[in-house]
Amino acid sequence: MDDVFDSGKFSHGKQVGQLETELAHYTGARHVIGVNSGTDALVLLLRACGLRPGDGVLVPAYSFFATASAVVLAGGRPQFVDIDPGTYAMDPEALDAAVTPRSRFVMPVHLFHTMADMAALDAVARRHGLTVVEDSAEAIGMRRRGVHAGLHGRGGVLSFFPSKTLGAIGDAGAVLTDDPEIADTVAALRHHGRGGRTLNDFPAISTESALPGANSKMDDIQAAVLLAKLPLLEEHIARRAELAAAYTARLRDLPGILRLPRAVAQTPDDRDVHYVYLIETEHRDALVDHLEGQGIGTEVYYPLPLPHQPVFGHLGHRPGDFPHAEAAARRAVALPFHPDLPPGDLDRVCDTIGSFLATTRTTA
């Protein structure tokens, strides 16, 4: 950070370039383009992949709002798909059923602790000629068959929002891709269309239209913080895995818990990363209140499925259209979880949940 202050170059400078190189090394991506947020990374990625106004983009019904808003900001139309209850990610069969003649993209999201079934989703996408991009904003460190999240289709993103697995001290994000053309387009779009020495030479998506650039550059202070934290990331991921295992061991046999994160094989080639630790219970809202009364903070991810958000009311979706997304929105809650969580705190959270569920059961 001192170097950044000394240089006086606070945006789109040397630290950003260095971070891009380090992240390319960490993820195995051929190209990493630093931007100002995960949300803008999604918007620029979709535009660079040739999204045209009105194109349908299939997204899961259950995700952070930015998954859907990025589609709208890029000029596309979100088309919602129910999730698989085990992974919380887009269900391949539901995807197959949701494709319409307007559909041109599919954007699976990797939520919480594991990845979408990319092999199955990719098979459906191929059958329908859909371009695959990934909302891998939460998925740093996750891999399948040796390939990092975000590199299973045309490209993906990372978010460095402070609460994410690798968090900055403000907003920052990145696009990951192996495709040099997409990388060049995103690099131009993040900076008013400036590529190399050519000023404001907006990349074309078709002969009739060009893509105006945005101001989506990354701050060097954020890059400096991320460069300092990146060497600790693997250690933090290992600590997260230990904490998740400790939670699961303590909560597994409690009555009233409907679902805990499903354990999957942990090999360097096929790895999940616990961004949060999420449980499901029918008594979610009462449990959240009870924990809050005991001074224990929780987070409800995500309380309303995307298709039921007021802003998408015009699409005409009804309760019951996305049963798995709706069940997760009603029952899921994330427990206190970060690499420095003291074991005593974890025990206290589990004891408090245990006694609450025991009384809820006897009075029910």
Ligand SMILES: *Cc1c(COP(=O)(O)O)cnc(C)c1O
């Ligand atoms: C955090 C997040 C985003 C947005 O990232 P920001 O950096 O906050 O803009 C998008 N999608 C998902 C799934 C996220 O968790």
